[in-house]
Every structure is written in structure tokens, then in C-alpha cells.
Amino acid sequence: MASATTTYRSFNQAEETMLREQRRAWQWQQLQALLERVSHNEFYRQRFAAAGVELRQIRTWDDFSTRVPCLTKKDLLEDQKTYPPYGRRLLAPEQDLAQAWITSGTSGVGQEVHALSDEDVRRGAEHCFYALTWAGMQPGDLNLVCWPVATMAGGLVLSEALRRFRAHSMLVQIFDSKTKLERMKTFQPHYLWVTPVYLTRLSALCEEMNFLPRRDLRRLKGVFISTGSYPIEWAERMQEFWGAPLYDVYGTTQIGTMFGATCEEGVVRDGKRGCFHFIDQWALLEVIDPGTGAPVAYGEEGDVVVTTFNRIATPLVRFRHGDRVRLLPPGYCPCGRTGPCLEAGTIARYDDMIKIKGVNVWPDATDAVLFSYPEVDEYNARVYVDQHAGREEIDMRVAFKAGTDLARRNQVLAFLPEQLRERTGVSMTVSEVTPDQLERFEYKALRWTDERITGLQKVKFKEKS
Numbered sequence: 386m387a388s389a390t391t392t393y394r395s396f397n398q399a400e401e402t403m404l405r406e407q408r409r410a411w412q413w414q415q416l417q418a419l420l421e422r423v424s425h426n427e428f429y430r431q432r433f434a435a436a437g438v439e440l441r442q443i444r445t446w447d448d449f450s451t452r453v454p455c456l457t458k459k460d461l462l463e464d465q466k467t468y469p470p471y472g473r474r475l476l477a478p479e480q481d482l483a484q485a486w487i488t489s490g491t492s493g494v495g496q497e498v499h500a501l502s503d504e505d506v507r508r509g510a511e512h513c514f515y516a517l518t519w520a521g522m523q524p525g526d527l528n529l530v531c532w533p534v535a536t537m538a539g540g541l542v543l544s545e546a547l548r549r550f551r552a553h554s555m556l557v558q559i560f561d562s563k564t565k566l567e568r569m570k571t572f573q574p575h576y577l578w579v580t581p582v583y584l585t586r587l588s589a590l591c592e593e594m595n596f597l598p599r600r601d602l603r604r605l606k607g608v609f610i611s612t613g614s615y616p617i618e619w620a621e622r623m624q625e626f627w628g629a630p631l632y633d634v635y636g637t638t639q640i641g642t643m644f645g646a647t648c649e650e651g652v653v654r655d656g657k658r659g660c661f662h663f664i665d666q667w668a669l670l671e672v673i674d675p676g677t678g679a680p681v682a683y684g685e686e687g688d689v690v691v692t693t694f695n696r697i698a699t700p701l702v703r704f705r706h707g708d709r710v711r712l713l714p715p716g717y718c719p720c721g722r723t724g725p726c727l728e729a730g731t732i733a734r735y736d737d738m739i740k741i742k743g744v745n746v747w748p749d750a751t752d753a754v755l756f757s758y759p760e761v762d763e764y765n766a767r768v769y770v771d772q773h774a775g776r777e778e779i780d781m782r783v784a785f786k787a788g789t790d791l792a793r794r795n796q797v798l799a800f801l802p803e804q805l806r807e808r809t810g811v812s813m814t815v816s817e818v819t820p821d822q823l824e825r826f827e828y829k830a831l832r833w834t835d836e837r838i839t840g841l842q843k844v845k846f847k848e849k850s
């Protein structure tokens with residue numbers, strides 16, 4: 386059932402509305418072809434042999450998800466370290482390679498390198514056309530890109546996708562934030578590409594510069610965000626402030642494209658979160674329980690596991706991402722697309738979770754509390770062990786936007802400790818600082834620092850053995 390007010394724009398209607406049985410049959414063929422292909426590769430042959438898997442035993446989807454072991458970042462790092470530069474998993478001759486992407490390394494474990502053939506680059510870019518079309522983009526539209534475009538997949542895929550879509554891009558990441566806003570005013574983009582944390586930063590700066598996007602950006606049709614989670618209230622406020630809908634995309638270096646994207650409904654509609662739709666002709670999406678490895682039910686959270694059908698040089702079989710997502714039931718979104726869908730705005734890294742006083746605390750939970758106050762500009766939090774009492778303590782420092790009066794600041798500071806305790810289950814000390822005393826983020830937010838002694842560091846789930 387479509388919303389009466391929404392115009393839906395398919396990029397490929399047959400694929401977007403394919404019946405589940407048809408899709409599964411098509412994917413099964415793709416999977417067979419992929420398994421046959423990797424079975425001649427030394428990296429995969431050894432992995433399967435070590436797990437006691439023979440390809441002729443994989444006759445059903447259940448065989449695949451219970452017998453074939455998940456691949457992790459650690460496996461890829463070991464492979465590329467032992468067989469540099471690309472590891473033994475490389476399936477294309479080096480003379481066919483066109484690009485090499487490096488992961489951002491925010492997990493602190495190491496940076497993966499993924500080689501791509503020219504055909505990989507083209508396919509990854511063109512797959513983004515779904516996301517662009519759903520957001521109403523047309524050839525000729527100007528995109529102001531604040532994402533870093535260097536060695537990481539996000540910016541490289543995006544600029545190639547825009548070029549092939551004939552929507553031109555202006556890459557402004559190297560400029561400071563005020564210059565970026567000035568560029569916006571001068572060149573009047575149709576779309577912006579930012580991260581949630583950076584959009585927050587730009588919005589605060591707009592207010593200081595008397596720049597009102599609703600009034601001053603006359604052509605703005607949408608703001609794309611990615612790589613972060615956000616509260617519903619934040620998204621609604623940003624849409625109001627920027628005068629344009631927010632869209633979100635989900636992709637990783639390992640997948641090689643914007644695999645999932647929000648549709649015309651955007652990230653929030655009438656107080657309800659939007660969703661990422663996945664065009665699963667590109668890859669197989671599984672969501673598994675991080676403890677047991679079993680598939681999760683609709684409505685539950687789990688870890689993303691992806692098997693790529695479309696990558697030539699470095700295909701992946703059951704790569705486990707460590708992204709905590711919520712799997713939504715069919716029919717969640719009124720647009721009628723039939724592929725799998727995940728909740729938008731709540732994706733977090735499992736290794737971002739911090740265990741404090743025995744409780745799992747997610748930074749997105751504290752983000753939700755803090756940014757439910759429009760007056761809050763930014764915050765940092767520090768977990769440490771009190772030298773005298775030996776207790777774990779949390780020190781949260783909050784900066785308010787310019788112009789917030791003292792009475793309101795004190796009121797928010799008085800509310801926060803109880804609200805944070807209710808939301809997370811742990812007590813925190815909250816104090817005010819000035820905005821220039823806080824670290825700023827342009828790409829991925831790292832608001833939390835953990836200063837506890839070894840052993841109380843970030844918790845990680847055990848890999849399924």
C-alpha cells in the first residue's frame with residue numbers, strides 16, 4: 386500500500402518487486418556459481434577444508450548457513466599479511482585491477498585492502514543508481530560531497546556513481562566547515578552528502594553564521610547521511626532545519642557499493658523510522674544472532690553477514706561485518722519493495738559497545754538522550770577507574786549551542802543524569818564545557834573514550850567456532 390502523498394520512483398521495478406520465491410531461486414543459481422568459482426581458489430579451498438565442508442554437501446540454504454563458516458576481518462587481515470598485498474583470496478590477475486580500497490581502520494585491529502577490477506568499479510558505481518533514483522536525483526543535479534574521497538570505499542564509490550549517473554559532484558571535504566557552507570550558498574547544490582555527526586556540526590555553525598538552509602539553499606532536494614545512527618527527533622529536526630528530506634545509505638568496503646538505501650519515504654516519516662531496502666541480486670544478506678550464529682526473527686537485532694555475487698576480484702563468502710542491525714518484517718515500508726529491509730538510523734558497530742559496570746552501553750543510546758535536546762551542540766564521554774574508590778566512573782561533558790541561556794542549560798544539565806541512567810542502566814556525571822573544549826568529528830563520531838585498565842576494554846563477541 387503506497388502513501389497517498391508519495392510518488393514512488395523505481396530504478397528497476399521488476400527487481401525491486403520480485404516475489405520472494407523468484408528471488409530465492411535466482412540467488413541460489415548465483416550462489417552455486419560463486420561457490421564453484423571460489424572452490425578453485427587456494428584461500429577458500431583451505432578454509433572449507435579446515436571446516437570439513439565439501440561443496441557437494443551444500444544442497445539447501447540451510448546447508449549453506451550452517452556449514453559454511455563466517456569469514457571475519459581477522460581472516461582477511463591474516464591473508465593479506467601472509468600474502469601481500471592482496472592476499473590469496475584475489476581472484477583476478479593483477480593486470481585487470483583498477484583500484485584498491487583501504488578500510489578506515491576505526492576498529493583499531495588493522496586496515497583491510499580490497500582490490501577491484503575495472504568491471505568491479507563499474508558495477509559498484511551503477512548499483513548506487515537505486516539509491517540515487519529513489520531519492521529523486523536526476524542527471525544534471527549537483528552534489529556537494531563532504532565525505533572523504535581518498536582511499537576509502539564510500540567516497541570513491543560515490544564519486545564514480547555520480548559521474549556515471551551524470552549528476553555532477555563537488556568534492557569539498559578538504560575545506561573547513563565555514564568554507565563548505567559558503568560553497569553551498571554560492572553553488573546551490575541539489576544534494577548534500579554528510580554524516581549525521583557532521584550535519585549536527587554544520588547546523589550549529591549555520592546558526593552562528595545566520596545561514597538558514599531553508600531560506601538560503603533554494604534547490605536542495607535531499608541530504609544523504611551515512612555511517613552513523615541517530616534519534617528520530619534529531620532526523621525530524623534536521624529535515625525541518627535544512628528544508629529537505631534525509632536519505633541514508635548502507636554500504637561497506639567489503640560489499641563494494643551502497644548495498645542498501647532508504648526509499649522515497651526517507652529516514653523518518655510521521656515519527657516512524659524508515660528502512661534500508663536491499664537489492665539482493667547484488668549479494669546475499671543474512672542477519673544472525675551474534676552468540677549462536679542462527680538467523681534472527683523479524684523485529685530482532687543481529688549481525689550482518691554478506692555473500693557477494695557481483696564482485697570479481699575479491700568476492701566474499703559469508704563475511705561477518707560486526708554491524709548490529711534490526712531486521713524488519715516484509716511490508717514494513719509502504720513503498721511495496723519486496724527485498725529484505727533493515728531499520729534505518731539504528732545501525733551500530735558491535736565493537737562500539739562498551740561494557741560499564743557489567744552493563745552493555747551503546748553510544749547511540751546516549752546520543753539519543755543528548756540530541757533529543759535541540760540546545761545540545763556536542764558531547765564527549767570518558768570511562769575511567771576512580772583511583773581511590775577503584776570504581777568505574779563515567780564523566781560526560783556537554784557543550785550547548787550559542788545563544789542557549791543559563792537557565793535552560795542548567796535545566797538540561799539537571800535532567801540528563803536521570804535520563805541517561807534510565808536509558809542505559811548506568812550512572813554518569815554530567816558537566817558543561819564550552820564548544821571549543823570538545824573534540825569535533827567530520828566523518829565518524831568517536832565520542833567515547835575508554836581509559837580503564839586492560840581487561841575492562843571494549844567487549845567483543847566471540848566468533849562462532
Ligand SMILES: [Zn+2]
Binds near residue numbers: 648650718
Ligand atoms: Zn520503502
